[in-house]
Amino acid sequence: MKVFGVTGLPGSGKSIISRIAKKEGIYTISMGDVIREEAERRNITTGKAAVILRKKYGNNVVASRCVTKIKNHSKNRHNKRATVKKMYNSHTNHNKHPPKKYKKIEQDIYLIEGIRSPYEVAYFKKQFNNFKVIAIHSSPNERFNRLKRRKRNDDSPDYNKFVERDQRELNFGIGKVIALADYMLINEGPIPNFKNNVRALITNEIKPKRKNINRKRKSKNKNKSKQNRKYQKGKKQYNKHNNRKNNNKQNRR
């Protein structure tokens, strides 16, 4: 089980990371969403919900709710995995490719967006062995310009309010979290560049390289099982097909 936390000041691009992670089949939780859910349940504003939650259950309440969510999901994943494995095995008898569902549920990787205080980091590190923090940095000017454009509920086109909001988050201790982050991403120039960096981080650090491992195993077990021999045949046919293609190309020349 691998758990990553994402931190960054408002407008740095935290939501971009979680959007891409979701697409890659990583289960992501937003700490802000946990508060928003509670606010909806009680029919109060998010600010009030945060205060009430903390008063009732302590400072780590949001973090602990995230932990229970992740642990539940991981359990369900294992159950689902078992059932899907059966499906998969029955599939393999018919020599079919594993279904997409299987691949998605297989990953035991989680992302928690919106970590703000070093206490939360300490709590997550206690709960998850290999907890790592990803920080995103954008310069204040860049963030202010972005927030002016996006206009969410709590975004303001007033620079003083922007500085105030930054200070509120910094007083939670987000600066310490950013300074001690395990990975740092810079989101300064065009957004596509940043997205590429995020994807590179996901493929290199967050997701294990399963494909390569499988390939190595296959090459070691060469010519040992019927299934592999079949695979080899298939490969040869594939090569033949390729050769035919190449021949065609040469003939055309």
Place this chain on the structure above:
Amino acid sequence: MKVFGVTGLPGSGKSIISRIAKKEGIYTISMGDVIREEAERRNITTGKAAVILRKKYGNNVVASRCVTKIKNHSKNRHNKRATVKKMYNSHTNHNKHPPKKYKKIEQDIYLIEGIRSPYEVAYFKKQFNNFKVIAIHSSPNERFNRLKRRKRNDDSPDYNKFVERDQRELNFGIGKVIALADYMLINEGPIPNFKNNVRALITNEIKPKRKNINRKRKSKNKNKSKQNRKYQKGKKQYNKHNNRKNNNKQNRR
């Protein structure tokens, strides 16, 4: 006048930036050096010197000393510049290139290494209009490994002491300074990569692009002065030389 501050936790690579900046002719001050100087003058340890300085002159004493140093240097620079300009003019009468000295003194750019607290940043911003902060980030693991290797006076091979030192700096508020930095550099992989990034930052953001301006002027004044015609001749000869080389290559084939 342009002033930049460099911040980063121990072992992140602050001294690399100031070393490169010095080579590029930028006047750099280390806030740690200011304390070390005072300690040498009084013949006490740096820790004691820092405490005494702060008690006597207030929290911003180191920052204010840096400011006076920079302002003095800037004044001297202007005086020196005037004298060197005379030199330069006398040189130009003899049709010679401006001396290297002139180029070095010409830059009114300053770098302050080792900013630790947001109060210092606020102080510098008051003193210098366009003050910008450059932060360097390395993951804690990477920094710890570096400090183990470097073994300065205050570096320790003990992980707990390393964490303690980080916490001391974070309690000064260095996390806030890093989170609100205008430029962020990542120093994670091999050092030459980081050095290249530093050089790119210096040429793109810190130093104005004087060379390009000069070139444009030259191209506008084409064929107007004797000097330029000489330059053109030189260029042609260079091309001829190149052509000869190419011809030789073709002959060999």
